[in-house]
Amino acid sequence: MTVPDAGPGSAAVRILVCDDHVVVRAGLLALLDSAPGIKVVGEAGTGEEALALAAKLRPDVVLMDLQLGEGIDGVETTRRLTAAPGTAPHVLVLTTYDTDADITRAIGAGATGYLLKAERPEELFAAIHAAARGRTVLSPPVAGRVMANMRSPRPSLTDRERDILTHLSRGLGNREIARALFISEATVKTHLRRVYDKLDVDTRAGAVAVAKEQRLLP
Amino acid sequence: MTVPDAGPGSAAVRILVCDDHVVVRAGLLALLDSAPGIKVVGEAGTGEEALALAAKLRPDVVLMDLQLGEGIDGVETTRRLTAAPGTAPHVLVLTTYDTDADITRAIGAGATGYLLKAERPEELFAAIHAAARGRTVLSPPVAGRVMANMRSPRPSLTDRERDILTHLSRGLGNREIARALFISEATVKTHLRRVYDKLDVDTRAGAVAVAKEQRLLP
DNA sequence: GGGCGGGTCATCCGATCGGTTGACCCGCCC
DNA sequence: GGGCGGGTCAACCGATCGGATGACCCGCCC
Numbered sequence: 001m002t003v004p005d006a007g008p009g010s011a012a013v014r015i016l017v018c019d020d021h022v023v024v025r026a027g028l029l030a031l032l033d034s035a036p037g038i039k040v041v042g043e044a045g046t047g048e049e050a051l052a053l054a055a056k057l058r059p060d061v062v063l064m065d066l067q068l069g070e071g072i073d074g075v076e077t078t079r080r081l082t083a084a085p086g087t088a089p090h091v092l093v094l095t096t097y098d099t100d101a102d103i104t105r106a107i108g109a110g111a112t113g114y115l116l117k118a119e120r121p122e123e124l125f126a127a128i129h130a131a132a133r134g135r136t137v138l139s140p141p142v143a144g145r146v147m148a149n150m151r152s153p154r155p156s157l158t159d160r161e162r163d164i165l166t167h168l169s170r171g172l173g174n175r176e177i178a179r180a181l182f183i184s185e186a187t188v189k190t191h192l193r194r195v196y197d198k199l200d201v202d203t204r205a206g207a208v209a210v211a212k213e214q215r216l217l218p
Numbered sequence: 219m220t221v222p223d224a225g226p227g228s229a230a231v232r233i234l235v236c237d238d239h240v241v242v243r244a245g246l247l248a249l250l251d252s253a254p255g256i257k258v259v260g261e262a263g264t265g266e267e268a269l270a271l272a273a274k275l276r277p278d279v280v281l282m283d284l285q286l287g288e289g290i291d292g293v294e295t296t297r298r299l300t301a302a303p304g305t306a307p308h309v310l311v312l313t314t315y316d317t318d319a320d321i322t323r324a325i326g327a328g329a330t331g332y333l334l335k336a337e338r339p340e341e342l343f344a345a346i347h348a349a350a351r352g353r354t355v356l357s358p359p360v361a362g363r364v365m366a367n368m369r370s371p372r373p374s375l376t377d378r379e380r381d382i383l384t385h386l387s388r389g390l391g392n393r394e395i396a397r398a399l400f401i402s403e404a405t406v407k408t409h410l411r412r413v414y415d416k417l418d419v420d421t422r423a424g425a426v427a428v429a430k431e432q433r434l435l436p
Numbered sequence: 437g438g439g440c441g442g443g444t445c446a447t448c449c450g451a452t453c454g455g456t457t458g459a460c461c462c463g464c465c466c
Numbered sequence: 467g468g469g470c471g472g473g474t475c476a477a478c479c480g481a482t483c484g485g486a487t488g489a490c491c492c493g494c495c496c
Contacts, residue, residue: 021314021335023342027245030252069336096239096314117239118287124241160473171424173452186475193455202454205422206389212430376442391482404445411485420484 012039013132016059016089018050018077019043020069024117028063035125046070047077054081059089060132064111066095066102073218075105082110092131094124098141099215100154107146113137155198157216164191166217169208230257231350234277234307236268236295237261238287242335246281253343264288265295272299277307278350282329284313284320293323300328310349312342316359317433318372331355373416375434382409384435387426 015032017040019025025043032040042057044050047068054062062081066074078091090112095102098116106114112131115124116139127137138146157165167177174192178185196202199210211217233250235258237243243261250258260275262268265286272280280299284292296309308330313320316334324332330349333342334357345355356364375383385395392410396403414420417428429435 022338023249023312023335024242024245026339027242027247027249029245030248031241031245034248094241117241120240121244158472168423169427171419171421171427173421175452183473184475186477187473189454190474192453196454201389203389203391203422204453205386205426208423208426209387209389209430212427378443393482401443402445404447405443407484408444410483414484422483 012037013061013128014039014041014057014059015128016041016050016054016057016062017043018045018047018062018068018074019065019094020045020067021065024065031121035121035128038125038128047072047074050077051080054089055084058087061112061128062089062091063094063128064091066093066097066106075109078106078111079109090131090134092127092137097215098139098145100145100149101215103142103145104149104156114142115139116141157195157198161191161195161198162216164188165195165207165211168192168204169211169217230255231279231346232257232259232275232277233346234259234268234272234275234280235261236263236265236280236286236292237283237312238263238285239283242283249339250346253339253346256343256346265290265292268295269298272307273302276305279330279346280307280309281312281346282309284311284315284324293327296324296329297327308349308352310345310355315433316357316363318363318367319433321360321363322367322374332360333357334359375413375416379409379413379416380434382406383413383425383429386410386422387429387435
């Protein structure tokens with residue numbers, strides 16, 4: 001069959017760029033235009049836009065930033081993109097942060113690869129081609145973290161523990177947290193104890209610090 | 219006099235790009251190359267690099283990201299650039315964050331303008347030309363924050379209070395903070411009280427949350 | 437020389453937190 | 467049907483924190 005916008009030989013990889021920073025987006029566009037075998041077919045500034053454009057344009061790969069400002073975030077967008085029936089695009093995460101929480105959530109949401117914006121352009125190009133074929137690509141620091149996690153799995157917080165932590169980071173006391181979640185103060189303390197253990201801290205201030213540092217909270 | 223690398227008419231604005239994200243940097247390069255009257259003469263991935271290149275290349279404007287990973291940060295780089303004797307370049311901050319602390323510190327360090335990466339490319343081009351003439355340019359959200367600060371000045375933390383807050387965010391208790399800073403526990407409590415008041419919180423957890431949120435700590 | 441911001445310290449008290457131990461319930465999976 | 471992870475709750479106690487008040491010292495600036 002003939003592909004209208006493809007040159008001779010193998011067709012170029014069709015890309016959808018999703019990033020809330022217009023400058024970065026426009027810059028990436030210009031950068032990718034110079035790359036061989038890569039064609040940017042669309043750009044989105046929000047998750048909703050990305051979903052709509054992906055459905056219409058059917059890109060091979062979506063370049064996705066995890067932080068998208070307003071609306072649904074990159075993880076949720078990734079989940080919906082990869083869960084789409086039929087020809088779901090491969091999602092290649094391209095972001096600034098390499099915290100365990102971000103990596104884990106992105107991979108859990110179905111991302112094919114995880115690159116850092118500090119990556120060299122050639123690596124980005126190679127990763128895009130790899131992602132188009134469904135191959136997994138991780139930036140070295142990301143791969144390192146994944147390995148470290150395999151070796152010594154970090155206990156992840158339960159939903160309830162995250163609830164507690166969220167309220168804690170608002171500065172609420174145990175009684176207030178209890179009231180907010182319709183549970184007893186004793187239960188709050190139990191959860192907190194487990195949160196302390198998992199985060200390897202022993203004060204509420206420390207817990208909030210780690211939570212913010214590791215980007216465990218929305 | 220003739221300018222070697224300038225076209226006919228007025229010379230192009232000579233730009234030095236400083237950003238630790240290679241992809242963003244390369245993207246910006248491609249983007250700015252397409253802009254009329256703007257010429258990128260160099261790129262740096264660290265503050266140290268930026269200082270060295272600025273001394274050698276004498277750019278009109280330095281596009282500066284505040285977050286630079288390793289080494290000195292964007293604020294310190296800006297300070298040294300603008301403090302340089304003779305023909306110091308104008309520094310145009312181009313970053314992701316628009317917290318009061320970042321804005322205040324950047325302007326205090328001598329930045330000519332403060333743009334967000336979410337800004338439209340045309341605005342960026344216009345801002346660069348404006349910065350070259352020494353004019354101040356602020357992204358709307360940034361300008362808004364500056365105005366809000368003028369109307370109701372946020373009390374800024376003293377150095378000592380920042381010390382206390384730093385240790386607090388490590389999860390230390392008052393006694394430990396006191397020992398670490400060689401002061402009495404009573405003094406720690408006094409400082410903490412003032413920190414609470416300034417940050418508008420009433421618990422240590424809340425203080426840590428605000429500190430992290432507002433990027434008050436290094 | 438007086439005011440003021442910043443830093444230091446003390447005392448007192450009630451409220452809260454952190455630590456511990458033990459318990460019950462539910463859904464799920466082997 | 468027994469184990470297990472997750473969630474819930476209780477009671478107790480010492481340690482710590484938060485709140486209020488008052489005080490001293492120093493450097494700086496008008």
